[in-house]
Amino acid sequence: MTMRSFGLIRQCCNALVRVPLAREKSPVSLPISHLSRSLTTAAEALKITYDEKSEVATMHLCRKPVNGLSLEFITQISIALEKLENERSCRGVIISSGCDNVFCAGLDINEMLRPTPERLEIFWKTLQDMWLQLFTTRLMTVAAITGHCIAGGCLISSACDHRVMAPNFKIGLNEVKLGIVAPFWLVDSVKNLIGYRQTEWSLMKGHLFSSEDALRLGLVDKVVPQDQVVLQAEADMAEWLQVPDSARHLSKTLMRRDTVVRFRSGREADLKTFVNYIPKESIQKTLHSYVESLKSKK
Numbered sequence: 001m002t003m004r005s006f007g008l009i010r011q012c013c014n015a016l017v018r019v020p021l022a023r024e025k026s027p028v029s030l031p032i033s034h035l036s037r038s039l040t041t042a043a044e045a046l047k048i049t050y051d052e053k054s055e056v057a058t059m060h061l062c063r064k065p066v067n068g069l070s071l072e073f074i075t076q077i078s079i080a081l082e083k084l085e086n087e088r089s090c091r092g093v094i095i096s097s098g099c100d101n102v103f104c105a106g107l108d109i110n111e112m113l114r115p116t117p118e119r120l121e122i123f124w125k126t127l128q129d130m131w132l133q134l135f136t137t138r139l140m141t142v143a144a145i146t147g148h149c150i151a152g153g154c155l156i157s158s159a160c161d162h163r164v165m166a167p168n169f170k171i172g173l174n175e176v177k178l179g180i181v182a183p184f185w186l187v188d189s190v191k192n193l194i195g196y197r198q199t200e201w202s203l204m205k206g207h208l209f210s211s212e213d214a215l216r217l218g219l220v221d222k223v224v225p226q227d228q229v230v231l232q233a234e235a236d237m238a239e240w241l242q243v244p245d246s247a248r249h250l251s252k253t254l255m256r257r258d259t260v261v262r263f264r265s266g267r268e269a270d271l272k273t274f275v276n277y278i279p280k281e282s283i284q285k286t287l288h289s290y291v292e293s294l295k296s297k298k
């Protein structure tokens, strides 16, 4: 197997971190005091390998401990996707996790705690862009879900084309438990998989499905033992790649067009809602209590 690594660019200096936005030429500078905590450096957080024989890349999410989606991490994912999309030989990408028992625990909650308005706005725009990229990419996308896949984690998995999950983990949208509401475009992408009623009640309750229930409902496509998830994802990818790329991608575009049109017409309003809503004192209190409850469960 021939593997190549894609280098990802991060620029740091003492006082500022430069965060290039997806599809924008000039990076934006942000005060370092607003960087969220991570046990992994930016360089370690995302690893891309490319297998020339199968023409498939693997994107390993390795932002320990739980792949919390910070602005920097989302930006890295977005840049990597763009690079892979532009790599003509690349036909598919498998998204996997390097964190034990967690595929992705969703947005890094620290991004929403006492944020600056500037960073909050960039954070949300970048998340919207990353979702759109993943949801519409010409590449065949497979999520290898080796652990919990919560809220923003489900945003990644539900934007993919195929999902393989390990048993006995949780997946879904639990935003209401944090006192917040999932954006309509994320809800749409889950609704496309499991239908209106299952989405409605799980969204309102903040219910997380077991892997087994997720399989039954169609939120994932296969459940296999944890140590076989990546192998299964690779095998399924190979099968998917037997379909001619352009016909597969055009079919995906056709099926997802309504969701994309709705997203494009509502994204500005969605951004406004997010930046106005998150700083509210009542929301800050609930988010703070939620973070405390995560810490105190130990």
Ligand SMILES: CCCCC/C=C/C(=O)SCCNC(=O)CCNC(=O)[C@H](O)C(C)(C)COP(=O)(O)OP(=O)(O)OC[C@H]1O[C@@H](n2cnc3c(N)ncnc32)[C@H](O)[C@@H]1OP(=O)(O)O
Pocket (backbone or CB within 6 Å): 065, 066, 068, 101, 102, 104, 105, 106, 107, 108, 109, 110, 148, 150, 151, 152, 153, 174, 175, 178, 180, 181, 182, 183, 274, 291, 294, 295
């Ligand atoms: C209007 C806005 C809508 C936005 C749409 C999306 C929203 C979101 O994604 S909000 C995030 C929702 N996610 C969650 O509620 C998941 C919370 N995490 C967990 O339930 C668990 O951590 C776990 C099941 C994913 C893993 O459990 P375990 O292996 O036992 O690990 P710990 O709970 O001990 O966590 C380790 C460490 O990581 C911190 N942490 C966990 N999740 C997050 C997170 N999403 N953001 C930031 N930090 C997170 C946790 O607090 C621990 O920290 P330390 O105590 O400092 O070690």
